[in-house]
Amino acid sequence: MARRITVLPYDPAWVRSFEDIKARLLTALGSLCTSIEHVGSTAVPGLSAKPIIDIDVVIPDRSALGEVISTLGQLGYRHEGDLGIPGREAFAYDSRVPLPEHHLYVCAEDSEELGRHLAFRDYLRTHPAAVSGYSRIKTEAAGLYPEDIDGYIRHKAPFIENIYKEVIQMNDCLFCRIIKGEIPSDKVYEDELCYAFKDIAPTAPTHILVIPKKHISKLDEITPENSAVIAHIYEVIAKLAKELDLKDGFRVVTNCGESAGQSVFHIHFHLLAGRPFGWPAG
Ligand code: 5GP
């Protein structure tokens, strides 16, 4: 009989399980690996998941693989090859492995598959709305396909693809990279939803950019699903205006589209003050 698919609400015990498995692996592998990563859904606080811990053992390059295979063999793991996914070596285990159910993979540091696992995990760890959406989809998939793993995977695939699309956009986006701290900025304010920083080429004595942390390219991509952050940004602007004592008035500008002057395609609100502003604008 097919195995029943069980999606459970997030359980902090999953992290402890990972730490136990990791400690056992580290003792054996030592400097053969560069890190041991908790990946997959059990690695994301708040996310519902099948209670199976996904683990990537990261090695410097594939030349270490032979030694890693034999060391893991002594612990009870059996190398199964890449199972059709290049850059990810899978391992099954026998009864010598006493720990909670897990999937063990070995990836080289430059493996694309490892990059995908980490990017997916890190995206979810920083996007609470995606965590609730993904939990909902998985619970729904398990209800629709309780014994059909292919149906279960098919049902949640579009959601996963959208997240990967967003991750790719974020890697290419200047303002997303500023939020991640990959590009320095003069930060004025930050909270869970938005980030504010000084414009690099100010056009007024006060020129601050306020941006949502979640990547939205431009104003015409605002929908009922993502509009709450815009109200929040206006609250933040009002708060900044008070703190910065912009009593003489200020202007908030959002350019939408190239012909309107948008040059960075991550929606942003220019907060401008400290000089007279003509009307009509621009
Ligand atoms: P837009 O023309 O898209 O409405 O506005 C983009 C704004 O981003 C411009 O005012 C520009 O000066 C600012 N900007 C572009 N690159 C950077 C950067 O690397 N750091 C900061 N702080 N501002 C930037």
Ligand code: ZN
């Ligand atoms: Zn962005």
